[in-house]
Amino acid sequence: MPSYAAFLRGMNVGGHRLTNDELRAHFVTMGFAEVATFRASGNVVFAGEEQPPKTVRERIEAGLQAALGYAVPTFIRTAAEVTSIAAAAPFEAERLRGSAGKLQVGLLAASPSPQAQAEALALADETDGLAFDGREVYWLPAAGVLDSALDMTTLARTLGAMTIRTKGTIEQVAAKHFL
Numbered sequence: 001m002p003s004y005a006a007f008l009r010g011m012n013v014g015g016h017r018l019t020n021d022e023l024r025a026h027f028v029t030m031g032f033a034e035v036a037t038f039r040a041s042g043n044v045v046f047a048g049e050e051q052p053p054k055t056v057r058e059r060i061e062a063g064l065q066a067a068l069g070y071a072v073p074t075f076i077r078t079a080a081e082v083t084s085i086a087a088a089a090p091f092e093a094e095r096l097r098g099s100a101g102k103l104q105v106g107l108l109a110a111s112p113s114p115q116a117q118a119e120a121l122a123l124a125d126e127t128d129g130l131a132f133d134g135r136e137v138y139w140l141p142a143a144g145v146l147d148s149a150l151d152m153t154t155l156a157r158t159l160g161a162m163t164i165r166t167k168g169t170i171e172q173v174a175a176k177h178f179l
Contacts, residue, residue: 003034004053005082005173006060007107008042009073009163016070030063038173042072043165045177053078073161075107079178086167086174090131090138099129101141101148103167108135112159119158123151137162 010016011023020037023044027035032046048056053076064072077085085105096103112120117132124130127142128150137159141148156162 003045003047003079003178004056005077005079005177006042006044006046006057007075007077007163007165008044008064009075009161011042011072012040016068018068026064026067027060029067030059036177038176039169041165041169042163043169043173045173073109073163075109075163077107082170083174083178085136086171088133088136088138088167090133091129091140095129095140099140100143101145104139104141104145104164105167105170106137106139106155106159106162106164108137108162109160111135112137116158116160120155123155123158125149138167139164 006027011018020040023037023042024035027044027046032048034045034047036045037043038045051059057074057076060074060076061072064074091103111134112132120132120137121130124139128148129138129140130150131138139150141150
């Protein structure tokens with residue numbers, strides 16, 4: 001069976017609390033197998049019938065909406081896509097070493113147009129780096145994400161819905177579940 005990862009936005013924030021056991025149970029109820037969670041922030045790895053990621057996303061979003069009573073934006077990546085994100089090197093090693101911030105991965109619903117990418121890149125100053133690869137935007141803040149001057153509201157308006165994870169989290173998911 002193919003393996004997927006679902007990265008859920010807004011889990012365990014803003015009054016929406018759900019244990020990993022509850023989340024796994026919802027995925028099993030939706031008919032997925034080999035369900036595992038990683039941390040308590042909406043990272044779910046599972047197996048299911050081979051379907052386009054869009055179909056898998058729609059199924060999960062509808063199932064969670066019905067079970068929880070609120071929308072849960074979901075970003076699906078195949079096992080190959082997760083390992084590709086984990087292996088990506090969007091910035092030079094020297095720049096990574098020189099940053100006090102952690103490399104972030106914005107998982108997007110769709111690949112942004114060249115115009116949207118240009119608009120997003122214009123939002124970043126010389127202290128915050130942005131790089132694109134398909135449906136991912138890599139963000140290297142100069143310091144902590146809360147200290148960044150990058151306007152995340154405008155970035156989301158430019159690129160569309162996204163959820164953000166540290167690249168380290170993606171690497172750990174890949175190593176534990178897909179390698």
